[in-house]
Amino acid sequence: MTEPEAKLEALLDIINSSARQAIVEYKKTGHGVPGADATTFHPLDMATDTIALRKAIRLLEGAYHQLSAILAPPQHTVMNFVFNYNWACTNVALRARIADVLEQHPEGLSVDRLADAVDLDKSNVARILRVLSLMGCFKEVKRDVFANTRLSLILKSTNNTGCYAHFHSRHIAKYAGVLYETMIDQDFSRSHELDKAPRVFACRKEGLSDSYWETIKNDDERRDIFHRGLLGHGEMMGTSAVLHRYPWDNVSSVVDVGSGIGAFSIPLATMFPHLKITNHDLPEVIVQAQNAWEKNAPEALLDGRVELVPNNFLEDIPVFGKDVYYLRHIIHDWPDAEATAILRNIRKAMGPNSVVLIHDSVLFHAFQEPGVGTNGLSVAPEPMLPNFGAGSHRVYQIDLTMWFLLNSKERTLDEMKIIAQVSSNIS
Ligand SMILES: C[S@@+](CC[C@H](N)C(=O)[O-])C[C@H]1O[C@@H](n2cnc3c(N)ncnc32)[C@H](O)[C@@H]1O
Structure with missing residues (x-):
C-alpha cells in the first residue's frame, strides 16, 4: 500500500x-x-x-x-x-418562526399555508427550506409539503441554541462582512483595543457608537436573545459537564462572576443545595437574572442560598473570601488588558483558600510553541491534525466571533497562563 x-x-x-x-x-x-x-x-x-x-x-x-x-x-x-448561505437561510427560518408553525403540523404543512402563516413569499420559503433540508434541517415530506426534523426543532423560538443561532446569523454575519476593510483600515488594522472590533467599524458606518454591552442594555429583545443564546452556547459546547466533573461537594461558596441570567449557577444550585452562591453581573442583567431564578429555582432564593448582586467586574471587587470564583465565557470576551483587570479585581477579593476557575475553550494550534508539549490536552491520532482539524470547527469559529464582536479571542493555555501570571502581580 x-x-x-x-x-x-x-x-x-x-x-x-x-x-x-x-x-x-x-x-x-x-x-x-x-x-x-x-x-x-x-x-x-x-x-x-x-x-x-x-x-x-x-x-x-x-x-x-x-x-x-x-x-x-x-x-x-x-x-x-x-457557497455556504446556510447562516442566511437559518436566520430567515428563525426570524419567521417557521419551526414554530410546523410544530403544529407534525405530518407536514403545504408551503402555501406555511408561507401565509409567516407572511413570506411561498417560492422563497420553499427554496430556503430545500437548502436546509439538504442537511436534514426540515424535510420535504411530499412535494411542496414541509415538516420539522430533530435538527429544525433547534430553530423553535423557545430553543436556547436557536437564540444563539439567531444572534450569530443576524448580527455577527454583518460584522464578518467588513472584516477585510477593518483589517486594512489605518485605525483598526493593528489595534487590539476593545473599540477597534469589526463590529465597531460596521456600526460607525451606520452612525452608531455604543459599546456592545450598552447596545444590549438598551434593547430588551436583543438582550433576551443574547442571554438565552448563552444557555444555548452551553448546550452546544457541552459546558454543563463541569457540574459533574468538578468536586462541588468539597466547596461551600461560589461566586459566578459575570453570571448572566444564571445559566451555570441555577443548575449548580439545584444539583448542590449545600452551596451558597453569589451572582455578579451588570445591573440590568441582574434584574433579568432575578426573573430566571424565580422561575427556575425559587427555592434557592427563598432559602437565601443565592444572592444576586450588581457588580462591574472591570471596576469593582467581588464579594470577599468565597471558595470559588467561577468565570464562564468571561475572559474570552475581553482583550488582554481588560481580562487582566478583571482577574486583578478578583484576586483582591480572594481569601487564602479561594480558587479561580476560568471556563473557556482552549485553542490548541497544530504547532505548539517548542518545548511546551500538549499542555495535557488531547491530541488527535495521525494522519489527523493534532488539534482534530475540522473537529475543532466550532471553537475556532467562536474565536472569530470574539474578534468580530469584541476584538477579543479564545486563548491557548499558555496565553491564559500569561494573563493569570500578570494578574497575580498586584502592585
Ligand atoms: C458571554 S456572557 C457569559 C455569561 C455566563 N457566565 C454564562 O456562561 O452564560 C458575558 C457576561 O458578562 C457580563 N458583563 C459584561 N460586562 C460586564 C461588566 N463590566 N461587569 C460585569 N459583568 C459584565 C454580561 O452581561 C454577560 O452576562
Whole structure:
C-alpha cells in the first residue's frame, strides 16, 4: 500500500471507530440511536454530561472532512467554504418562526399555508427550506409539503441554541462582512483595543457608537436573545459537564462572576443545595437574572442560598473570601488588558483558600510553541491534525466571533497562563 493510501485507510478506520463509539453512547441511554427521520430530540440531546459523545464526534467530524478534502477536487472543497448561505437561510427560518408553525403540523404543512402563516413569499420559503433540508434541517415530506426534523426543532423560538443561532446569523454575519476593510483600515488594522472590533467599524458606518454591552442594555429583545443564546452556547459546547466533573461537594461558596441570567449557577444550585452562591453581573442583567431564578429555582432564593448582586467586574471587587470564583465565557470576551483587570479585581477579593476557575475553550494550534508539549490536552491520532482539524470547527469559529464582536479571542493555555501570571502581580 502506498503512503497516501495508508493515510486514507487510517482515516476510514477513525471514522468507523468514532461513529461506533457515538452509537455506543446513544445506546447507553437505553433509548437506542437517533433515527434518520427522527422528529423529536433524543434524550442524549438534552443531557448535561456528554463528553464521551463529543470526543467521538470531534474525531468523526475531523476525519471525514479530511478524507473528503483529500478525495474531492480542490475546486469543489474551496467553493464549499464560500457557497455556504446556510447562516442566511437559518436566520430567515428563525426570524419567521417557521419551526414554530410546523410544530403544529407534525405530518407536514403545504408551503402555501406555511408561507401565509409567516407572511413570506411561498417560492422563497420553499427554496430556503430545500437548502436546509439538504442537511436534514426540515424535510420535504411530499412535494411542496414541509415538516420539522430533530435538527429544525433547534430553530423553535423557545430553543436556547436557536437564540444563539439567531444572534450569530443576524448580527455577527454583518460584522464578518467588513472584516477585510477593518483589517486594512489605518485605525483598526493593528489595534487590539476593545473599540477597534469589526463590529465597531460596521456600526460607525451606520452612525452608531455604543459599546456592545450598552447596545444590549438598551434593547430588551436583543438582550433576551443574547442571554438565552448563552444557555444555548452551553448546550452546544457541552459546558454543563463541569457540574459533574468538578468536586462541588468539597466547596461551600461560589461566586459566578459575570453570571448572566444564571445559566451555570441555577443548575449548580439545584444539583448542590449545600452551596451558597453569589451572582455578579451588570445591573440590568441582574434584574433579568432575578426573573430566571424565580422561575427556575425559587427555592434557592427563598432559602437565601443565592444572592444576586450588581457588580462591574472591570471596576469593582467581588464579594470577599468565597471558595470559588467561577468565570464562564468571561475572559474570552475581553482583550488582554481588560481580562487582566478583571482577574486583578478578583484576586483582591480572594481569601487564602479561594480558587479561580476560568471556563473557556482552549485553542490548541497544530504547532505548539517548542518545548511546551500538549499542555495535557488531547491530541488527535495521525494522519489527523493534532488539534482534530475540522473537529475543532466550532471553537475556532467562536474565536472569530470574539474578534468580530469584541476584538477579543479564545486563548491557548499558555496565553491564559500569561494573563493569570500578570494578574497575580498586584502592585
Ligand atoms: C458571554 S456572557 C457569559 C455569561 C455566563 N457566565 C454564562 O456562561 O452564560 C458575558 C457576561 O458578562 C457580563 N458583563 C459584561 N460586562 C460586564 C461588566 N463590566 N461587569 C460585569 N459583568 C459584565 C454580561 O452581561 C454577560 O452576562
